[in-house]
Amino acid sequence: MNTANRNTLWASIVAEELYRSGVRTVCISPGSRSTPLVIAFAELRDRYPDFQILVHIDERSSSFFALGVAKVQMAPVALLCTSGTAAANYYPAIIEAYYSRIPLIVLTADRPPEMRDCGSGQTIDQINIYGKHVRYFFEVGTPEIIGFRLRYLRSLISRTVSIAVGKGDTPAGAVHLNFPFADPMPPLPVPTDVPEDLALSSPEAMFGNPSGGAYSQILAGMRSLDTNAIAAIANQIISHPKGVIVVGVYDAPPNFLTSVQRLARATGYPLLIEATGAHRRGEIGHYDSFLRSPNFCKTHAPEIIIRFGAMPTSKSYMLWLERHIGCQQIVVGSTNSDPTHGITQALNVYPVSFCDQLANYLENYAQPVWQDKQWRLDFELAESIAEHTITESLTKIDELFDGKVYAELAQILPADSYIYVASSTPIRDLDTFFHSDRPITVLSNRGANGIDGTISSALGAAWGCDHPMVLICGDLAFYHDLNGLLATKKYNISLTIILLNNDGGGIFNLLPISKFENTFEEFFGTAHNLDFAPIIQAYDCEHILIQDWQHFHTALTSSLETKGTQVLEIKSDRQRNKELHFSIWNQVIENCDRHFPEGS
The missing domain is CATH 3.40.50.1220 (TPP-binding domain)
Known part of the structure; x- marks a missing residue:
């Protein structure tokens, strides 16, 4: 325990109790107000080698990275940021965690109450900032080093983790604890802050549960019907x-x-x-x-x-x-x-x-x-008809077509691989065209169905498991989370990204709005004309522009065997993609209608 001052001891107890409650990973973004907790986590890592700290400059990327780790490991992951709008950048990932039941422990630092609502810098109202999208919120209060308050702190932390993983009255999801800290932020000694006899007068407060486990535990059984x-x-x-x-x-x-x-x-x-x-x-x-x-x-x-x-x-x-x-x-x-x-x-x-x-x-x-x-x-029979029709149609397509990417991928991916698939068109095409005889795990952010944080989530999942990982995403989802690529450079994460670039919102071409040509391209198609190659290379990732299907096979096979992150970009035409999609669907409809006549 770091007893330099009240903040360091308070934060040390928080970090230790999180570890005892099962948290093994924390994603941290830089800031001053969160310093006591940052120092506590760093010292915890020195004591427990299995405790992992990942630093992300961008809070939004950090939160989605944590979401990916928690999803693939099915374990709680902590997030830590400073005060102010830093906390607001967590919100999209917290919404996703709420709807997809992913356990996140959100720790936001804050100024003490007397410095709020008075014009002090980097201060916003963080009380219940995430509304109903967290399973639990608590304003922890400023550190006070007496036995009762430290026992309360241990109890709060361990109980909060239990709620996050779904052992309470609600499903798993994000929980939010707000930590106000007054100066000093660094571990500067303040002789009067920590009573010398604290270990003797209140050993439970100082050392926690003598068994080494969580201080307060919630045990939950499997719900069943009579x-x-x-x-x-x-x-x-x-x-x-x-x-x-x-x-x-x-x-x-x-x-x-x-x-x-x-x-x-x-x-x-x-x-x-x-x-x-x-x-x-x-x-x-x-x-x-x-x-x-x-x-x-x-x-x-x-x-x-x-x-x-x-x-x-x-x-x-x-x-x-x-x-x-x-x-x-x-x-x-x-x-x-x-x-x-x-x-x-x-x-x-x-x-x-x-x-x-x-x-x-x-x-x-x-x-x-x-x-x-x-x-x-x-x-x-209908399954067989659809499968045969789709397979036969794809064999006749030699051009680079988004739908065929998934069928080719199914032939190449080894057993026990993981796919992280983006929302919008990719998740739908995966469902239609990807059918593998080998066991493949598919992950996606389908709680709120958003495209934000896609790269970061996949990188978190890739970091959190030891199996080959492939991310499939469109160009808009890729553009939306370019900041996330910094993690692969910093932590040498191995991930294959298949970037399907049809220069805009391809899913809208498949919807009725595409018929309204006067407004479609400006407001829905949203072509960006970006050259992704130099951006990808700036993050020390390899960029490969796919030329044909043989090139795709070679590049994908090589990427799966290579360390680091490679981006395999496949360029296609949105209108042509639409034509090929409807051609295949119409053929399936025709064949099924013939085998299942209306009067049967």
């Missing part, structure tokens, strides 16, 4: 053989895929999986394509849908669901996740145990005579 509730759901399934199990955008818990596949077998329902949901080899992954078929959608009305994760990205799935809005929906693991506002049962349970409970009940207490085998076979 047998009667499971039986009621099982009876719904038996009464509704035309059901579907859907895995939408989802950071799935361990063993989820095995359990949900078992449930699919027990129910006889087809299992539809989004690329960001789980590995979908052998399951239904092309549903966004074949649900564009009017005939299939009309002749295949679901009676019940069991969904895990957020609503799928697919617009055609949403339209199919809205067309049959009378269908009973069961949403597992979320209490507010149905933008269609249909007839919904929300189950606040642990998804893996729910799958196992329900599958076990059906396997042991019901004969599968209720299952509609033709229903599942139809989905499997």
Whole structure:
């Protein structure tokens, strides 16, 4: 413990209690007011080699980097910044953490109360600055070195971490602690600040939990339904053989895929999986394509849908669901996740145990005579038609087309690789065109669906794991977070970035607004005409402009085996991309409509 003055001891206890509560990484941005906590973290790292500190000049990049680390490691990550607008730059990442349930411990330094609202520099109102987007906020108060206050501090820190990881009454997410500090900021000795007998008079305050663990702990079990509730759901399934199990955008818990596949077998329902949901080899992954078929959608009305994760990205799935809005929906693991506002049962349970409970009940207490085998076979046939149509169409495309990038990537990426995919067009194209037989983990910032912080999030994820990592993003998402590239230069992070550059907002070309030519390009297309190569090289990253598909194969294979960050830029034409997308979708629609005639 650093006992130079009240600030250093206070901050030392904060750092130690965070470590004891499971925090192993902190992302720090420079500033004066946060000095006591910076010094405390630096001293903590000297004592515990597994404690990591990463310094980011830009607070927005820092927060998204922390988000990426927390997402890939499924562990809480701390953020620290100085007072003023520095804290405001965390807000977009905190919003993402709220909606995607990622644990962030946000520590903002502040001036003491007497220096607020009086014209003092670098001071804003930081109380509840993040509003409802944090799971917990507390104004910590100025340091006071007495036993009771130090015990309060230890209790506050450890309890706050428990809330962040979802052990409290709310799901995981960001928590915010505001730390006011008066001078001195550096560890200058102030002899009267720390009582000499503090260790004897209040050993719990000075040394924490004697066991070495967190001072205050929250223990949480796995929420599950009782047998009667499971039986009621099982009876719904038996009464509704035309059901579907859907895995939408989802950071799935361990063993989820095995359990949900078992449930699919027990129910006889087809299992539809989004690329960001789980590995979908052998399951239904092309549903966004074949649900564009009017005939299939009309002749295949679901009676019940069991969904895990957020609503799928697919617009055609949403339209199919809205067309049959009378269908009973069961949403597992979320209490507010149905933008269609249909007839919904929300189950606040642990998804893996729910799958196992329900599958076990059906396997042991019901004969599968209720299952509609033709229903599942139809989905499997539609899957096969869509897959074959898309594959055949792509083989005929020799030009650099965004959609084909994902199909080529699926052939090259080794097992256990990671993909971080940007929002907008990339996440949709990944869902349509990326289908690998090898287990690949897909990460994305789909809580709020924004493009901000994409590079930083991917770099954080790449830093936080030891598997090959590929980021796929469009040019606008890339431009939006160029500052994030500084981290790869500073920490020598290995990441392959596939930059799909169609000079503007390509997704808008696929939307009805593209028909309004007078205003489209200025307000939606937003061409930037940027040459990214010199910017990329300024951050000591390698830039490779892809010439053709053979060049892409060679460059990607080399990048996956090379240290550092390489940017593989693929330039394409937005209008041509639109034409190729609709050509493929129309072919899928035609083939599905032919196999599923309206009168069948």
